[in-house]
Amino acid sequence: MNALVPPVDHGLLGESAAPHAVISSRRHRAELALRIVGVAGLVGVVLTVWLGLWVTPPDAYMGNLVRLLYIHPSMAWDAFLAYGVSFAASACYLWPRTRDLRFDRLAGASAEAGVVFTAITLVTGSLWGRPTWGTWWVWDPLLTTTALLFVLYLGYLALRKVPGDPEVRAKRTAVGALVAFIDVPIVYFSVTWWKSLHQAPTISPGKSDVHGLMAWTMLLSFVTFSLVYVWFVAHRYRLAGLQAREEAEGLAYALAERRAEGGAKAVEKNEVLT
Amino acid sequence: MTDYAYVEAGYVVALGGLALYGASLVARERAARRRIPAVVPARSDERGVEHEGGAASS
Amino acid sequence: MWHDAVLVAGKDLRIEWRSRVGLNQVVPFALVVLLLFGLALGPDAGRLRAAAAGLFWVTVLLACLLSVQRSVAVETADAGRDGLRLSGLDAGGIFVGKSAALALQLLVLEVVLAVVAALLYATPLSGIGLLAATCVLATAGLAAVGTFYGAVAAGTRVRETLLPLLFFPVVAPVVLAATKAWSAALSHQGGGGLGWLGLLAIFSVAYVAIGTVAFGALLEDG
Numbered sequence: 001m002n003a004l005v006p007p008v009d010h011g012l013l014g015e016s017a018a019p020h021a022v023i024s025s026r027r028h029r030a031e032l033a034l035r036i037v038g039v040a041g042l043v044g045v046v047l048t049v050w051l052g053l054w055v056t057p058p059d060a061y062m063g064n065l066v067r068l069l070y071i072h073p074s075m076a077w078d079a080f081l082a083y084g085v086s087f088a089a090s091a092c093y094l095w096p097r098t099r100d101l102r103f104d105r106l107a108g109a110s111a112e113a114g115v116v117f118t119a120i121t122l123v124t125g126s127l128w129g130r131p132t133w134g135t136w137w138v139w140d141p142l143l144t145t146t147a148l149l150f151v152l153y154l155g156y157l158a159l160r161k162v163p164g165d166p167e168v169r170a171k172r173t174a175v176g177a178l179v180a181f182i183d184v185p186i187v188y189f190s191v192t193w194w195k196s197l198h199q200a201p202t203i204s205p206g207k208s209d210v211h212g213l214m215a216w217t218m219l220l221s222f223v224t225f226s227l228v229y230v231w232f233v234a235h236r237y238r239l240a241g242l243q244a245r246e247e248a249e250g251l252a253y254a255l256a257e258r259r260a261e262g263g264a265k266a267v268e269k270n271e272v273l274t
Numbered sequence: 275m276t277d278y279a280y281v282e283a284g285y286v287v288a289l290g291g292l293a294l295y296g297a298s299l300v301a302r303e304r305a306a307r308r309r310i311p312a313v314v315p316a317r318s319d320e321r322g323v324e325h326e327g328g329a330a331s332s
Numbered sequence: 333m334w335h336d337a338v339l340v341a342g343k344d345l346r347i348e349w350r351s352r353v354g355l356n357q358v359v360p361f362a363l364v365v366l367l368l369f370g371l372a373l374g375p376d377a378g379r380l381r382a383a384a385a386g387l388f389w390v391t392v393l394l395a396c397l398l399s400v401q402r403s404v405a406v407e408t409a410d411a412g413r414d415g416l417r418l419s420g421l422d423a424g425g426i427f428v429g430k431s432a433a434l435a436l437q438l439l440v441l442e443v444v445l446a447v448v449a450a451l452l453y454a455t456p457l458s459g460i461g462l463l464a465a466t467c468v469l470a471t472a473g474l475a476a477v478g479t480f481y482g483a484v485a486a487g488t489r490v491r492e493t494l495l496p497l498l499f500f501p502v503v504a505p506v507v508l509a510a511t512k513a514w515s516a517a518l519s520h521q522g523g524g525g526l527g528w529l530g531l532l533a534i535f536s537v538a539y540v541a542i543g544t545v546a547f548g549a550l551l552e553d554g
Contacts, residue, residue, distance in 0.1 A: 064281050067281045068281055068284045072288075123287045123288075124288055127284040127287070159485075159494060162489070162494065176484050178546070179480065183505070186531075186538070187505050191505075193531070194512065232295065239306060
């Protein structure tokens with residue numbers, strides 16, 4: 001990272017001398033790929049909304065509510081995918097041979113996206129449940145587990161925000177992620193057992209003649225929101241890298257910033273005083 | 275409320291939530307980048323830069 | 333490892349015996365919570381009796397949080413943590429020792445609370461065997477997770493607020509299973525509680541194992 005910054009920037013702290021002078025082509029390609037993912041995701045979202053709200057017919061049993069199935073399950077899937085990635089990255093960090101702060105950043109980035117997707121999953125699920133079951137919330141195993149996951153990972157993100165030495169923090173949060181993740185099956189199992197009287201509503205596939213388009217729309221939504229997830233994680237990961245750099249050289253940055261905003265007068269005064 | 279109102283609310287929440295998060299990512303990244311280019315990479319020439327900065331702006 | 337565990341547990345219990353923080357602060361706190369639950373649910377004996385098991389376990393959980401914080405504070409003060417690291421004791425042993433000391437204190441607390449809850453909520457304690465087994469297994473799990481997350485949060489400046497956020501969601505299954513087992517015992521349907529005991533056992537074993545293995549990493553850096 002540091003190699004990208006020119007050794008001595010005598011450009012008067014200014015933006016004029018861009019430190020982006022040395023940018024490898026690999027970086028360029030990654031940037032391009034990310035752009036493509038972003039655009040594809042955006043197109044996918046538009047398509048999903050168009051198909052979901054206008055083109056697909058209402059379901060024989062669920063009526064228009066079936067349209068929520070084009071966003072809700074894919075959000076839930078993304079949430080679980082995100083936590084899975086976060087767990088894998090944490091495990092990679094803890095494993096001495098693959099210990100690298102980049103895994104720590106990936107774990108954090110993915111968990112943050114996971115929390116966003118979980119929140120959306122909970123809200124959209126609730127919006128589906130209200131007209132379907134007549135209540136905003138049921139103590140269904142999947143719902144309860146999702147809610148607990150949400151809280152668990154809010155805790156994880158809070159733990160990540162605690163300042164400290166990056167290595168120490170990485171290890172601490174990786175261990176925390178491990179413990180949280182192991183809890184998930186236990187929670188799911190216990191809640192299932194606890195509330196076994198409530199049959200989880202099965203998704204009725206609808207009539208066979210409309211099944212095709214509906215299934216395709218649903219598939220599209222899964223692909224689309226997975227792309228969105230990738231875009232989120234990539235950007236969050238990059239941001240984490242920037243933040244790490246900022247943290248590492250935080251004092252220098254802060255000084256430069258103050259000087260820049262203080263302007264000439266302050267600097268001059270300083271010089272007179274010293 | 276009709277079923278369609280729930281559907282619309284769901285889409286608004288989902289897409290709005292994603293858009294908000296995406297926007298926050300872009301904004302945060304931009305802010306971080308703005309802070310970082312202003313860096314003096316080597317701490318040793320803090321003084322030198324300070325002098326130059328003063329000289330240039332006066 | 334076991335030898336080290338006994339040493340550490342003895343140390344923590346001796347500190348408690350001398351300072352009596354648990355006895356003078358945590359136990360009265362838990363009693364206040366029991367009273368407040370009684371006030372919140374009204375004087376209807378039937379309702380209190382129906383909720384007794386759940387109220388008891390939530391109270392235990394709240395008191396457990398305080399005990400964990402105390403257990404962490406013992407190490408944080410006067411750089412006790414560095415002392416532990418320098419002592420050359422096995423990290424797994426330290427974890428088991430601290431968990432055991434915490435569990436023992438919690439068990440004493442639970443006995444007191446159970447008696448008081450039985451009186452306040454007009455719930456005769458039936459099925460003592462199941463009640464006791466539930467307490468032992470659930471407490472082992474609570475103490476293990478508490479000690480573990482206590483160490484995770486210990487190095488941070490926000491540990492008082494961070495710890496409950498980390499701790500409570502993870503032990504949600506313990507509260508659920510323990511409440512179920514107790515409800516079964518209190519309503520004379522002991523058989524229904526055995527499965528929940530199994531779940532508690534799995535939870536406890538899993539987290540004691542993880543803690544024993546991973547505690548070293550936490551102790552090194554925190």
